[in-house]
Amino acid sequence: MTTSVQLPFVPRKVEQVVPFAALVENGPAQRLWQGHSMVVDALHGFAAAAGAGFRVPTGLGVGLLPFRHPLDAAHQVRSLALATGQPVVAGFGPAAPQTQAALRGEPYRSPLTACREYVEIVRGLLAGEHVERAGEYFTCDAQMVEVPAPPVEVGLGVLRAGMARLAGEVADVAITWLTPPDYLRDVLVPALTEGAAAAGRPAPRVVAIVPVALGRDSHGPVDVLLAGNGPHLQAAHYADMLRRAGVAHDPSDLPLTARRVVESGVLLHGDVEDVAAGVARYRDAGVDEVVLNTTGVCRLVGARDALADCRALVDALA
Template sequence: MKYSILLPVVPTRPEQAVLFANLVQWTAAERLWQGQSLILDSHHLATWLAGIGVRVPMGFGVSLMPLRSPYQAALEARSVALATGHSVVAGFGPGPVSFQSALLGQPYARPLRASREYATIVRALVSGDDAMVEGEYFSVAARLPKRPAPPVEVGLGVLRPKMAALAGEVADRAITWLMPAGHLAETLIPAMRGADRTLEEPVRTTAIVPLAVARQGRDVTALVEAACGNHLKAPHYQDALRKAGITVSGQGDAQDTARVVDAGAFLYGTVEEIHDRLAEFAAAGVDEVVLNTIGVAQTHGPKAAAQDLLQILGSATGVSAADVGLT
């Protein structure tokens, strides 16, 4: 199983991402992932980093479909691959119903259908094929101009079994968020593997896992609230957590925090304890874990988040805090 890093800040200036891109360059981390940003566009940030010479593999997990057409999404993902010289994982999801309504005027009546069409179109385009889809939500008859480029994998954000099955059918990656290893092993990964897949390569699973190293002066309730509070209040996340056996009130109180931590949806402990819990994801069949230190960055600052990441990724030899700008 590979480890990657989630950019734990929402930059207002691109320089704020350099520290974490350096961690990818100088540690065992595979890739720098970004969530959806509504401040500084994630694709623009990736190409800015490439422009100053910081070229690392990028992942986007997940970009929200209402923001861009599938053609534009394919163009942007391949642009990042060309700019960085590395492979890209481009993950997509429909987003919350309220977000769909705000941008589209109404939500997708069939979000699984919309996701199928979107992923199918993007995957055809980034593969150099003609995208010929007349869909209920997206219709495209086009192709990207042919250029040699590093590969772009297309992913779908997965919270529940039906989307897991869809990812297993049409996507290169299934990208999970806040789902404990046990639920992945027992429910989501079997749904992916049981899908009627026609693609040659099996679907791979990327799990984005919120975590923090236990240190003096840290409050786990505050860390979980900072990292996951908005998700715990969202109806689709509450439903997904219930399916994983975690019932939360959505208030972000200490009881919700305890349930999330006890279930292994948020990892908190010593570096050794965190590694033990991460091993459960490998045993579940996860191919890549993305270390998410957003809670630490928001409550204790970006350098504290980078220190946690550096310790967890300590398998890289000869890497010091000075190498990645932490001194």
Template sequence: MKLSLLIPTVPATVEQAVPFARQVAHGSQLSRLWQGQSYGLEPAATFAYLAGAGYPVPAGTCVLVTPLRHPAQAALEARTVAAVTGHTAIMGYGPGSQVTQRARLGTVYEKPVDASVEFVRAARSCLAQPWDPMVHRASPESPPRYFHSGEALPPVVHPGVQLGLGVLRSRMARVAGKVADAAITWLAPASYLRQVVVPEVAAGAKSVGRPRPSVVATVQVAVARRGRSPVDLVHLSAGGHLVLPHYADMLIRAGVDAPTNDPVSAAKALISGGGFLYGSPSDIAADLTEYAEAGVDEAILNLTGVHTRYGTDEALLDLNEILAATASVHW
């Protein structure tokens, strides 16, 4: 299993992302720098700035919401990231919450899984990637409802783009196995990945005769230190997700009772259920081993809670202690 790093903040200035790009550039244990959806600076622009500043590190997104972009624009951004960094870009997409859909579209996706599949198909078509009959298959009886690809973009030389889907529940996991290059999770405990996500992704891939796409897990982590409150760190890292019904439903399916109307209980449940790794660096290394054993190909370390409360230096201190603890682990 590879380890990667999430920029643990939504940068208000591009310079705020530099310490984390530097860590990936100089740390051999980290494979990629990731960024989530941003309502500040566009992630593709941030990665382009970092490349120009001397940090052309492999980049990815987990995940960008489809109500904000057309597939052609997504394809343009994705191949730009690949071209400017000189590395294959992994760009993840998802439908977002119903609140986001209504705010940006004036309505909601009646079938968000179908919308996500159409988005990936359309973006792949715009990229003019090699023909994949499962991705490009179209039925005259069922024309695209949400996204139409249009013509491929004019060719540009780049190292390649992998298109991922944000995965919470079994149906999205199965379709990710059919059409995506990566299935990207958020808050999902290792046990849920082992029992549900990885098997469903594999089953989806097998049903269409293709290799299983990679499973990428975003893992919330924080080193236990005197004076720190793990409940506080959960709220700072994932509080906005814990109140959303689709995340609550996924956690219930994972055996984590995280009530949307009780933030303290939800945070404690997430910690005890393995959705937020809090402890010594060696404890966290052991917990990460469970993700590897579950079939995860890449774990993205998310230190947003630590960064929000204590700043960049503390976040990097946690990161380097975790990396030191995992240096001798063979996944």
């Protein structure tokens, strides 16, 4: 299993990406990740860091389907691979129904169908194919200019068994967020395996983006989880995933819900040994790459402390 780092904030200046890219380049971390951004686009920030001399493997976890046509998505992620000279993981997800409706006029009737069409088009284009597809949600009749480039893995954001089975069929990587390790072991990984077997292909790699924090007297683990993932805990698709994972979700009491999520093993906190033990539980659940997410630390005490936590944990887990 490898260890990677999540950029713990949405950058407003590309220079803010550089210290975390330098951490990856100069240490044992595998990759630098960022989620969808409405300020500095994640792909632009990664490219800017490469221009500053820090060319590192990167991961998008995850870009949202309604914002980019799959041809543009394929072009953008391959362009990033060319700009950095490093492998890229391009993860995608359908977005919340409200976002889908805001950009499309209505939500996807079937998010699974939308994701299948999108990933198959992107993978075909990246493989050099002339993709001709008139789908329910995405149409493409195009081929990208052939040029040698570092590899791009195409991933899907996975929270529930249906998306996990689809990822097993069509994706290179399954990317999870806020998923308890037992739920990964008992539900998501078996569904990935089932989908891959049905398609006659190897199961995709599993990436878990996991909130982490080294112990501090000023803030407890519930504070850290709420600071880093409060909006996720209020979103319907995360609430449904947590209920399926056996975590009682109370929309009227977010601190109580956060405490229950912490108790499920999602937030890794304490000293270095405590966090390492939590990472081992994800490894034992079938995870191939754990991404250390210090967003809660960053929001509570600042980016410098978040970077220091990442550095200490990456070194200890190497």
